[in-house]
Structures are given as C-alpha cells and as structure tokens.
Amino acid sequence: MASVLIDSIQKNYGVTSVLRGVSLSIADGEFLTLLGPSGCGKSTLLRILAGLEVQDAGSVTIGERVVDGLRPKRRDVAMVFQSYALYPHMTVASNIALPLRMRKLSAVRRLPLLGRLLPGTTQVAGEIDEEVTRTAKSLGIGHLLVRKPGQLSGGQRQRVAVGRAMVRNPAIFLMDEPLSNLDAKLRVQMRAEIKELHQGLGVTFVYVTHDQAEAMTLSDRVAVMIDGELLQVAPPQDIYADPDDRRVAEFIGSPKINMLDGVVRERGLIDVAGATLTIETDARPGAALTLGIRPEAFHLADHGGQGSLTGSVRMIEHMGSDLFVHLDLAGIDHPLIVRLLAERAPYITPGQTLHVGVRPDRVLLFARDGRRLRRDAESDWTSVTPFREVAR
Ligand SMILES: Nc1ncnc2c1ncn2[C@@H]1O[C@H](COP(=O)(O)OP(=O)(O)OP(=O)(O)O)[C@@H](O)[C@H]1O
Numbered sequence: 001m002a003s004v005l006i007d008s009i010q011k012n013y014g015v016t017s018v019l020r021g022v023s024l025s026i027a028d029g030e031f032l033t034l035l036g037p038s039g040c041g042k043s044t045l046l047r048i049l050a051g052l053e054v055q056d057a058g059s060v061t062i063g064e065r066v067v068d069g070l071r072p073k074r075r076d077v078a079m080v081f082q083s084y085a086l087y088p089h090m091t092v093a094s095n096i097a098l099p100l101r102m103r104k105l106s107a108v109r110r111l112p113l114l115g116r117l118l119p120g121t122t123q124v125a126g127e128i129d130e131e132v133t134r135t136a137k138s139l140g141i142g143h144l145l146v147r148k149p150g151q152l153s154g155g156q157r158q159r160v161a162v163g164r165a166m167v168r169n170p171a172i173f174l175m176d177e178p179l180s181n182l183d184a185k186l187r188v189q190m191r192a193e194i195k196e197l198h199q200g201l202g203v204t205f206v207y208v209t210h211d212q213a214e215a216m217t218l219s220d221r222v223a224v225m226i227d228g229e230l231l232q233v234a235p236p237q238d239i240y241a242d243p244d245d246r247r248v249a250e251f252i253g254s255p256k257i258n259m260l261d262g263v264v265r266e267r268g269l270i271d272v273a274g275a276t277l278t279i280e281t282d283a284r285p286g287a288a289l290t291l292g293i294r295p296e297a298f299h300l301a302d303h304g305g306q307g308s309l310t311g312s313v314r315m316i317e318h319m320g321s322d323l324f325v326h327l328d329l330a331g332i333d334h335p336l337i338v339r340l341l342a343e344r345a346p347y348i349t350p351g352q353t354l355h356v357g358v359r360p361d362r363v364l365l366f367a368r369d370g371r372r373l374r375r376d377a378e379s380d381w382t383s384v385t386p387f388r389e390v391a392r
C-alpha cells in the first residue's frame with residue numbers, strides 16, 4: 001500500500017502544453033478518479049505515474065520513494081488499459097501468469113524445455129498456477145483459463161486484464177478507462193465489481209474516466225481536470241453541490257446546470273431573466289454575476305414576480321419519475337431546464353406559461369470570469385466585501 005504525491009507535473013508535446021503544473025496528493029488506500037473531457041491530459045498523467053511517459057518538469061513520489069527515472073517495473077504499480085492489452089496468442093491462464101513468471105522465474109527457468117530440467121522450477125510453476133487459478137476464480141473467470149482472448153467477451157477480457165494486474169500485488173492500481181469498451185449494462189456491473197475489488201484489497205486506486213457517473217459512484221475523491229489543469233479535487237458530492245469553478249459546475253451534472261447572467265439591483269436582490277430573485281448577497285449594485293442553478297433546485301410557483309422566474313414551456317422530456325421541462329425565458333437564448341417530480345406536475349403542456357421558484361441557498365454565484373463566489377461564513381452582512389474569492 002502506498003500514497004502518491006504528484007508535484008507540479010508539466011508535460012509538453014512539441015509546442016502543446018498538455019499538463020500545466022499538476023499537483024495532487026493521494027492518500028494510502030484512497031480511490032481517486034481523474035475526470036475530465038477527452039484530450040484534457042488524463043491518460044498522460046496516468047502514464048507518467050506508471051513510468052510509461054516522462055514528465056518535462058515536476059516529480060512523482062510513491063510511498064516514500066521519488067520514482068522519477070525508475071522504470072515501470074520498479075514502481076510497484078499495475079496498470080489496466082481501456083484496450084485490455086492482452087496477448088492474443090496466449091491463453092487466459094498464461095496472460096494472467098505472465099507478471100508472476102517474469103518475477104518468480106529467471107530467464108533460464110522460463111525456457112520451455114531446459115527450464116523444466118532445473119531443480120525447483122516445477123515447484124515455482126505450481127505455485128504460479130495456484131495463484132492464477134485463485135485470482136481467476138475470484139474474478140469469476142475460473143472456467144475460462146484455457147481460452148484465448150479472441151474467444152472472450154469484452155467483460156471477460158477486462159476481467160483477465162484486471163487479474164493480470166492483481167497477481168502483481170501492486171501498491172497502486174492505475175486504471176485508464178477500463179470499462180469504456182463495454183456496453184452500458186455490463187459497465188454498471190463491472191463498476192460495482194471494481195468498487196468491491198478496491199474495498200477488498202484496500203490499496204490505492206487511481207482511476208481515469210470521462211464518465212461522470214463512474215467517477216461519482218466509485219470515488220472517495222474526484223479530481224476534475226480540464227485543459228491540463230486540475231480545477232478541483234473533492235468528494236463527489238462537493239464537486240456536484242459546491243463547485244469551485246464554472247467549468248466544473250458545467251462539466252458535472254446531467255442535464256447541465258443552468259447558467260443565467262444577472263445584475264445586482266441592490267443588496268440581496270439580483271435581476272435575472274426579467275425577474276428579481278432574493279439572494280443573500282450584498283455585492284454592490286450594478287455588479288455583474290452569473291447564477292448557476294441545477295435543474296432540481298426549482299419548484300413550481302403559483303405566480304411570477306419576486307422570487308420566481310416565468311417562461312413559456314418549449315418542450316417536456318418524460319423520464320419516468322421525473323420531468324425535464326424546457327422553459328423559454330424572455331431575453332435568454334437557451335432554454336432553462338427544470339426538473340420536476342412527474343406526480344407533482346401532471347398538467348404541464350407545451351406553450352403554457354409556467355412560474356418556477358428557486359431556493360436562494362441552491363443558487364451558486366460565479367464571477368463573470370468563471371470563479372465561484374462564496375458567501376464568507378464569517379462575514380456579517382454589513383460587510384462591504386461579502387464574497388471570498390476561491391483560491392486557485
Ligand atoms: N505522443 C503524443 N504526441 C503528441 N500529442 C500527444 C501525445 N499523446 C497525447 N497527446 C495529446 O495530448 C493531449 C492529452 O492527451 P491524453 O491522451 O492525455 O488525453 P485524455 O484526457 O486521456 O483524453 P481521452 O479521454 O480522449 O482519452 C491530447 O491533446 C493529445 O492529442
């Protein structure tokens with residue numbers, strides 16, 4: 001088991017800066033997920049941790065050791081790739097056994113004929129077989145040991161790849177989108193299995209995905225990466241409910257968070273989309289802010305006016321227990337998405353005028369440059385600097 005310290009990692013490919021000073025401390029036994037859009041640098045960072053890629057600046061410490069310059073084999077990490085990376089000509093058993101054979105048998109002992117003649121080889125080979133069988137059984141692929149990868153389903157191949165990582169008994173598991181080649185149902189099932197694997201082994205996992213559901217369900221903490229920078233590292237519920245940055249708020253959540261431009265009318269009142277909302281802010285009159293409101297933060301209101309928004313229903317998406325209502329608001333070019341419980345909203349039809357209220361404490365305020373503006377819990381409301389800017 002080991003912790004990981006990533007300190008100011010930079011990586012450029014030619015003139016393209018892929019990682020721009022990434023720092024992150026991962027606790028021993030933690031499940032940390034790197035989450036971000038395609039091309040943001042997740043795999044590059046994981047490959048640097050594994051030693052498959054060399055950073056241009058910064059350093060990586062695993063456990064007590066600075067591992068920069070150490071070859072992948074010597075880092076005590078095991079990596080599982082999206083593509084499984086199995087040897088097609090070898091059986092499942094041989095694929096899983098490979099790291100054990102490399103570690104436990106010398107090059108001479110691995111020779112097919114001569115090796116067996118050397119004393120002790122048979123015993124070690126027997127131990128390897130036992131461990132492979134035990135691991136395969138624990139992953140539910142014990143009956144597939146004599147097959148080749150080409151004769152397996154995607155989920156089975158992924159289990160073989162996980163098995164091959166497990167027998168190495170690494171201090172750290174690195175997983176790069178291990179489930180993205182699987183269909184939706186299998187992905188959910190394997191997600192649960194990965195969570196169990198982590199709980200069972202108790203070792204550190206660094207997991208890469210661009211699937212937010214995976215990140216939210218698996219992780220102790222999520223590190224949101226966009227354009228080669230970590231914007232926020234926090235438990236999943238904080239990433240969702242208390243984002244530091246507009247880009248984090250917009251990347252997490254489906255449907256997307258609503259973003260509305262507003263202007264402070266007077267202390268505690270913000271003009272937005274033709275209405276005035278009462279939001280505890282004493283930002284100066286005239287200050288331009290952006291309000292982030294998640295679809296589920298709205299509720300139906302009887303009338304428009306102070307505290308609620310009024311719009312015309314453009315369309316309704318029925319999701320079973322919920323409805324997503326798209327509302328056109330005066331002067332706003334994109335519809336507001338409002339999530340309502342289906343049983344509470346049976347009569348909504350397109351073209352109808354609808355009033356929706358929002359709880360002030362569910363409104364996230366952002367500066368126009370995207371930084372989150374938080375109420376400073378310490379400040380009293382007579383203060384002229386009501387917001388503490390988030391340190392970046
Ligand atoms: N060997 C390379 N040479 C040049 N550019 C590269 C190389 N490897 C990656 N890149 C670029 O670096 C950026 C980050 O790539 P990376 O593979 O880390 O992204 P990612 O976040 O893993 O994306 P995805 O979710 O699509 O896998 C991309 O713009 C990519 O094109």
Ligand SMILES: [Mg+2]
Pocket residue numbers: 042043044176
């Ligand atoms: Mg990648």
